Amino acid sequence: MSDEVALPLQFTEAAANKVKSLIADEDNPNLKLRVYxxxxxxxxxxxxxxxxxxxxxGDMTIEKQGVGLVVDPMSLQYLVGGAVDYTEGLEGSRFVVTNPNAKSTCGCGSSFSI
Known part of the structure; x- marks a missing residue:
């Protein structure tokens, strides 16, 4: 049995690494990535x-590798079971959300319907 608590939203290693890098560039260790x-x-x-x-x-904070991901309660209800990731590809580099609650998504992946 694991002592790890299942989180309603996953924060991937790739996303945490990118957040850590961006925070270092800003020279403000109090910054967190907010998804909404x-x-x-x-x-x-x-x-x-x-x-x-x-x-x-009411915000939920998820810590990984010493950096935080923050989600407000209204947004969290639409994101439960999902993951925040960071991808680099032909379309560029960006944070992305994998959302099992979305019935459909647009081609760019930044818009969805429930």
Missing amino acids: ITGGGCSGFQYGFTFDDQVND
Whole structure:
């Protein structure tokens, strides 16, 4: 049996490594990657990413490799079971969300519907 608690949202090694690198560039160790969901995009909802040094009441913080991922409660309900990753490919480099709750996604992967 493992002592690890199952998290509602995964934060991959690749994403944590990139966040660590970007925070080092900003020279502000209090920064965390905030993932959030807003209305919009071609499928109804879209993912957003920003760096934030504030954690609000109700926010969930996931730590990996000494860096944090922060999600507000409203966004978390749409992201449960998903993962935040960082990919590098022909389309460029970016943070991406794998979301099992999305019924459909747009071609670029930044917009989805429930």
